[in-house]
Amino acid sequence: MTRIELKGAFAAPGYARGSVFMLDTGAAPPAASSLAGGEEDALRDFEAALNTARVGLETLCASLKDEAAEGIVEFQIAMLEDESVSDPARSAIKAGQGVEQAWRDAIQFLIDDYIASDDAYFRERASDLIDMRDRVVRALRGEAERAPPPGAILLGEDLSPTRFLSIDWSHGGGVALVGGSPTAHVAILARSKGVPLLVGLDAPPAGMGGEALLDAAAGRLIVEPNKADIDRFETCRQAAAQQAEEDAKGLKRPALTLGGARITIYVNAAAPEGLDSVDPEICDGIGLTRTEFLFDRGAGGALPGEEAQYAAYRKLVDWARGRPVTIRTLDAGGDKPIPGVTVDGEANPFLGVRGARLSLLRPDLFKIQLRAVLRAAADGPVKIMIPMVTAPEEMAQCRVLLEEARQELLSGGQAAGEAPLGMMVEVPAAAISIQDFDADFYSIGSNDLIQYVTACSRDSAGLTHLARADAPAVLELIGRVAAHGRAVGKEVSLCGDMAGDVRYTDLLLAAGLTALSMAPTAVAAVKGAIGRAREAA
């Protein structure tokens, strides 16, 4: 018995205690070709294996409730049914090659093609092809997919989405992978299923087994733990469970620090349907509406008109029942290109024409949005927030356009409400000289602020140690903006991922923030963390 402690990167939260289950690598060499029966039999074996694999996937697909998951499985089914995928293998089998090798070669050709793509989306699909290949190989070998015992901790190089989905997680369990990344498909599935996941794990020694403890938040997997490990693990797990239960009770209560300071809790929204299952009682309003969703759906390239936008904003106002709804104007560009709107071919779109820069370049489009927002403001409290503001004159220009939009509405006999005009603070230049900006409120976009302050691209997995939310320079800028807001009596909130992450709640309160905007699912835990925070500045 040797205790082994392995470190990994957090990808999905939770605790798991169970037996280690080593995942197959799928890279085993093909079984010796069984040519005894000749090509006829080989072809028949091949067709049977394709069929077994397809039936298996169809059964899996029927049991899924998640549309993204269905998409993955449907793609594999369609590929298995496609003769242009399997015909090269048939030809090779007819020419006398072993069935498994023929199939592997045929798929490898496709995998190589996908991996060579410039597009990350297509490169990632290679893992679907590997998954599909291995499913057929198992059918050829007559192997059933080894099902892990209930509650097991799966350990391996990687885990395919279909394999993840075919496992029964109702008895708990967890996953620790040597490969993978927090943004991989399996990580998204794990978070939605509540399965703890570590990625980038230290390579485990071969033939490991026995009991193991997985603590995702601590980034730790302990195999063959000693008594002290188990005691510590159970204490943490119970504390976390109690915490979650306790936090859930405070979900609809106002967020108060131990010192009694009231913290405003907003939720982040996009399409109104996303709030269908959220009770507005849990929050003080909407702190961020990502209006890009309206521009995603344009069929035939059409952009959403004033009526369509007004209808969506009106739904948010109705949902909020008198609470303020903050609508961020179009934040296109960067990683959110919109055909016919954003500038194509920028070498560095995150430093390009995005957010306010784009809106001011396209006042025709911007006005339509401002008119729709002002009309919604006639129905309930609405705030307008401008993204990516860099220089004070941009806010001045936005204010002029907003007033023009209001006059247009009024002279056309339409209702136009009053809407405070605020700015997002995500460009370091704006944070540093915040006193020069004429805004009715400020909201710190921490995701972009971190990226720009640390000069670390948001999608670069290798830079997570530098792109830290708690980097002193980031916290100093947050504190600076909060202090300015206090001095001039204007609200300062923070609406990036940091706001919903309880690891940072104390730091944000200490920096002087009194409003946070987060995903609705984070509200209970953040309110709990605020309730335990001793000081609000």
Add this chain to the structure above:
Amino acid sequence: MDDTSTGAVLLTHKIGLHARPSVKLTKLAKRFDAKVELAADAAGPWIDAKSVNKVMQAKIPQNVTLQFRAEGAEAAAAVAALIALVEADFTDVQSA
């Protein structure tokens, strides 16, 4: 004598013709009694619109005008249905 039909439509879907839209498109194409092909350029190369593998391998990005051509008894209906699917942005297609 078999009918032939052609048509074109702007592909607006995010990422372009990726897995989910490709599956929908090929499933729809297979319903028609016609040889159906698509291309990213009127000059070709033309791809079998009933093969998800071929359609995916073409890696057609967003903002390309998709060309369709069909030959067979239901050629016109096939082209019309495929254009309607793309125009509707593959309806319930998620950006999975």
